[in-house]
Every structure is written in structure tokens, then in C-alpha cells.
Amino acid sequence: MSSVQVEYAEDGRATIRLARPERHNAFDDVVIAELTEAFSRASSAANVRWIVLESTGPSFSAGADLAWMRRMADYSEADNQRDAYALANLMRIIDTCPRPVVAVVQGAAYGGGVGLIAACDIAVAAETATFSLSEVRLGLIPAAISPYVAAAIGARACRRYFLTAERFSAAEAHRLGLVHEVAPADGLLEARDRLLAALSDGGPQAQAAAKELVAGVIHRAPDESLARWTAARIAEIRASDEGREGVSAFLERRKPAWKASRP
Numbered sequence: 001m002s003s004v005q006v007e008y009a010e011d012g013r014a015t016i017r018l019a020r021p022e023r024h025n026a027f028d029d030v031v032i033a034e035l036t037e038a039f040s041r042a043s044s045a046a047n048v049r050w051i052v053l054e055s056t057g058p059s060f061s062a063g064a065d066l067a068w069m070r071r072m073a074d075y076s077e078a079d080n081q082r083d084a085y086a087l088a089n090l091m092r093i094i095d096t097c098p099r100p101v102v103a104v105v106q107g108a109a110y111g112g113g114v115g116l117i118a119a120c121d122i123a124v125a126a127e128t129a130t131f132s133l134s135e136v137r138l139g140l141i142p143a144a145i146s147p148y149v150a151a152a153i154g155a156r157a158c159r160r161y162f163l164t165a166e167r168f169s170a171a172e173a174h175r176l177g178l179v180h181e182v183a184p185a186d187g188l189l190e191a192r193d194r195l196l197a198a199l200s201d202g203g204p205q206a207q208a209a210a211k212e213l214v215a216g217v218i219h220r221a222p223d224e225s226l227a228r229w230t231a232a233r234i235a236e237i238r239a240s241d242e243g244r245e246g247v248s249a250f251l252e253r254r255k256p257a258w259k260a261s262r263p
Contacts, residue, residue, distance in 0.1 A: 003027075004034035006042070012049030013196065014042040014099075021057025027112065028068035029083055036090045043097045049258075050199050051097065052192065053120055054104040060129065063111025069138070087112065088144040094119040095148060096215075098208035100199050104192050105170075105179065110134045114178070115145025118152040121211065123179040124191045125170045131178065132167045133158075151218070152178050203258055205242045209233065 005017040016038045018025040027035070042051050055061060072080055094101060094116070103117045105125035110132045117123045133149065135142045142149065142162060150158050153176040161168065173179045183191040199207070213233060220226050237243045242258070249256035 002034060003031045004038050006038045008042075008045070008048065011196075012047060012200075013052060014045065014048045014050070015052045015054065016042065017053075018055040018061060021055075021059070023065060024059035024062035024108070025055045025057065025113070026062040026065035026068075028065040029086065031065075032086050032090050036086070036093060039090070039093050039097060043093070043099055048099055049204055050100045050102060050196060052102050052104060052196075053094075053116065055106065057107070059107040059113075060105045060109040061113030061116060062108065063113045063115075063134065084144055091115055091119045091145060091148055096211075098211065099204075100207055100211075102192065102195055102199075103179075104188060105129050106185070106188055108132075111142065112145055115142065115148055117178060118145065118148035122195055124181045124183060124188065124195060125173060125179040126185040126188050127170050127182050128185055129170045129173070130167050131170075131173050132165055133161045134165045136163065137165045149178075152176075200259065203242045203246050203256065205240060206237060206246070209237055 003018065003020040005015075005019045007015045007017070009015070016035065018027075018031070018035075020026065020031065039051070042048050072083055075083070100122065101120040103120040103123040105117060105123060106129065107126070108130045109117055111134050114131055114133055133142050146158070146162075153161075157176050160166075168176075170179065170182045174182050181191055181195075202210075213230075216229065216233075217226065238247075245258075246256050
């Protein structure tokens with residue numbers, strides 16, 4: 001049985017679910033390949049508006065599977081690089097997915113599990129969830145996930161948590177910016193659905209372009225070239241069919257096509 005379950009719903013939702021609770025949803029090379037395939041397919045499916053990443057069991061993800069790491073210890077450096085790139089590529093695919101990606105964190109997230117959350121656009125966590133960037137306790141570093149974790153919580157917080165591997169709470173994850181919202185465990189799905197309802201108000205092409213916009217402006221100085229690039233982006237969107245439809249619907253006090261066509 002696959003360790004990754006994928007469900008498509010009529011409302012445009014694709015749910016990608018880690019289903020390896022007996023291993024605390026830890027991932028190995030097989031799970032990474034399954035997640036990569038699931039996100040690649042959902043990202044290009046015409047009927048998908050958003051993607052939800054969630055897990056079964058008490059843990060969100062314990063990160064890398066210990067048995068897999070033992071095997072990797074005997075690999076050559078080239079084999080290790082190939083395996084490490086597969087995880088880095090998965091993070092990149094989630095990060096650059098043209099659909100909004102929402103992480104629903106019901107339990108502990110350690111190591112690479114934190115990376116999965118950081119690569120998503122929006123994250124909601126149960127107030128009982130715990131987090132740790134635990135790699136240094138094993139003599140390792142969180143290399144593949146580091147660009148996404150650093151973008152989420154900043155360099156200063158990374159210096160602490162990469163080095164100490166301390167566990168921290170959902171409240172601290174919220175303060176740091178790793179998760180956007182903390183909910184009671186029995187209200188987690190309600191929080192998820194509220195976020196999806198908010199996402200349904202936006203145009204799908206505009207949301208994809210908004211994700212590209214963030215990637216394009218972050219860490220760039222506001223110089224003339226950036227001003228011209230942002231001007232070109234909004235001009236392109238204004239002239240698009242979706243942009244024209246959105247403005248017309250607002251002025252005519254009706255639902256835009258992407259809302260009107262939803263069940």
C-alpha cells in the first residue's frame with residue numbers, strides 16, 4: 001500500500017496525505033518519490049484549485065526515516081548527493097507549485113517535516129503540535145530544507161534552532177512565522193476549511209502569478225529594473241481574460257466566473 005494517498009474533490013481540492021503513521025510519517029526515498037509524483041500531477045491538473053498537505057496518525061512527519069539514513073551511511077558520496085537532491089527537488093516542486101498549498105499540521109513535525117511545512121504557502125497547526133529542526137543531534141544539517149525554513153522564520157531564528165535542535169511549540173512556530181494560524185485540535189479542520197474558503201475568492205491565474213511575484217521581489221532592492229518588472233506583471237494580469245473578468249464582476253456586483261462555476 002502506498003505511503004502517500006491522493007484524493008481529488010469536486011470543489012477543486014487535491015489532498016495529498018502522508019499515510020505512514022506507524023513510522024510517524026517519516027520519509028525515505030520511496031516516499032519522496034511518491035510525494036514528488038503526487039505534487040507534480042496535482043500541480044498540472046486542470047480541475048485542481050488548491051492542494052492540502054496533511055498526515056494520518058499522531059505525527060505530521062518525523063522527517064527522514066532512520067532506516068533510510070542508516071542505508072545512506074553506506075552509500076557513496078555520489079549516491080548520497082542523488083538522494084539529497086531528490087528531497088531538495090521535492091521542496092522546490094512544493095514551493096513553486098502554481099496552486100496554493102496549505103499544510104495542516106496535527107502533530108509533531110521534526111527535521112524534514114518542518115521543511116515540508118515551510119515549503120507550503122499557508123500552514124495551520126494544532127495547538128498541541130511540536131516542532132524541531134533536529135538534524136544536528138544526529139551529526140547532520142538541514143541542508144535541503146534550509147532555503148525554505150530560512151525564508152519562513154528568518155536567519156536569526158535558524159541560527160538558534162538549527163544549532164540547538166530544541167523542540168518548540170505551535171505558539172512559538174506561529175510567532176516565528178512557520179505557521180500562520182494555531183487552532184485547537186478539534187478545530188483544525190474548521191480552520192483548514194476557512195482558509196480554503198478564503199482562497200476560493202481569488203482568481204486561480206492571479207494566485208499563481210502572486211506566488212511568482214513574491215519569489216520575484218523578495219530580497220531585491222526596489223530599483224528601476226524591479227519597478228519595471230512589477231509594472232509589467234500587473235499590466236499583463238490586467239489585460240488577461242481572468243483580470244478583465246474579475247474587474248467586470250466586481251463592477252457588476254456578481255460572482256466572477258471562477259466562483260460562479262463552483263458547486
